[in-house]
Amino acid sequence: MTDQLTFDLDADRDNDSPLIGTAKNEKTLMAFNFFSLTREHQTELPRYDDGKYTIEVEGTKHGVASIWDKEVLIYLESLLQDRINRGEAPSPIFQFTANDLFRITGSHPGGSAYERLEGALKRLKGTMVTTNLLDDDEEGGETGGFSWIDDYRIKWRKNKNGEKSMQAVSVILGRRLYKAILKKQEILTYDSRYFQLKPLEKRLYEIARAHVGKQPGFKMGLEKLRLRVGTQNDLRRFKAELVSISKRKFPLPGYGLSLIDPRIQRSIDARKPKPTGRTPLKSYLVYFYPTDRLNQLLPIEKVPTLEELGDDV
Template identity: 35%
Template sequence: MTARTTFASAAQQLDLFVGTSAAIAARDAQDLMAWPFFSLAKSKRVKPIDFRMGDISILVEATAEHGMATIWDADVLIWVASQIVEARDAGKPTSRLIAATPHEILAFTRRGTGKAAYERLKAALDRLQSTSIATSIRQLGARRRHRFSWINEWRECLDANGRALGIEMIVPDWLYEAVIDRALVLTIDPAYFTLTGGLERWLYRIVRKHGGKQKGGWSFDIAHLHLKSGALSPLKRFAFEMRAIVRRQPLPGYTLSLDHQLGRERLSFVAIPVDPFDVARRRIGMPPVDKSV
């Protein structure tokens, strides 16, 4: 049985969902923001993430051919979440079978839209499809685990002359359920896509998930953050990089600070009050108004 036949057989059981190409808010699944599901490095990672904390267990495994899905690859899943939530809120039907053009995904995630960017997108889809996850999150018991890939299947759609028309992908039940539930999704700042460092991107998602818009913000021990990151770097290196991020203050919408309590280094973060007009501008990709002039 060919890959095309396999995809067609699976797709027959699902209605095709075509997302909108209009400018929409970026949304992220809270479970993906809070836990270590992705490699934070651009270099190929094949060593598994094996994370356990209380009743939460996560095992992420990669293939030698493609390597583990990265936090940059996760931009595709943010696009998926944003499209599903937008349609759901408008009362439109959604599905795990999603059609899109590469241009729509690349433009939404603020990537280039040339041939090289398209090839990188296809490589990201391959990593998302080949990365295997087993987790107890949202399962009835700590010993019960749901196993899936970020993308069950995907394919290019071509015309009679072999020219690309778009792509179709099938996302797993676990991810679909995470974004169709209003309580499990958060809006993120579109400036997130401009963050270049994997650790910065991961930290923004943690901060957005836990800090929200609370006046008092939130804080974590650096050692606890290191555990939750799933990063391969040792704690000493991780702490050094955290200090560098605090000096740069790159996270949109948040102020970071470090302090020491009982001999432990702790990262605190608090939301920066924003003008609603600036929020509207960022949603359509415009920078906030410079109030210093």
């Protein structure tokens, strides 16, 4: 694999943009969180450890990559999948125009957008991720550190007003991620409305998209979901946010969600004693379901968990 940026950024070089297909991402990067959910400067994220998988994320003085920076990564992975779909030889090297990236993400081109893109590239290159997720194949794997991109260059020109204008962006996708994409081949498409969602909604959508598939839905514990989302809000506030989202007419693009009090089912069972007091927060479950297949929804007690689906990545 290429170790250096050995290509020329002359304007005559063909761009990989425009992106022809839809936005896509590797399933693991949807099911788990690797990014800051705030625009506030953070140099590291809380360590994730569920007993099977671990994730550690550390940044430089520029901070760790955020969920907005992730949009650049999604765009690069989409360009890679475009190449594969056309039957071309895959490569971790990409050149694209900023305006095509902005077209996909719904961002308005302009001076501040170019500055944010350059900042995103710095954070994607500077963020160090240590995890055993991308290489675990149930029989073994490895744990190691990597950055999202290995290198990048930006070509500028000055316009007639003397202001810098971004002509082309060249990036080498991180080796670890590139290898995982080609090996696992679990690339999923995004609804274009994803880019207009708020950080929490983005993470909920990604988790639903990663696991619902052709199933009528799935459920998972509230605390497990909180950790997978990556929010630093406590469980009580997180639950309140989910309740608010679940009450909307359209909670998420293509998906709905509901909170389940596990005591309710027991309370309507005449053989079970009536529950007393409040349900512990950690006992709540969250049910994700596709809104285009409502006629296929199962009774709550028959909705499978991620573990029962065998789809816990």
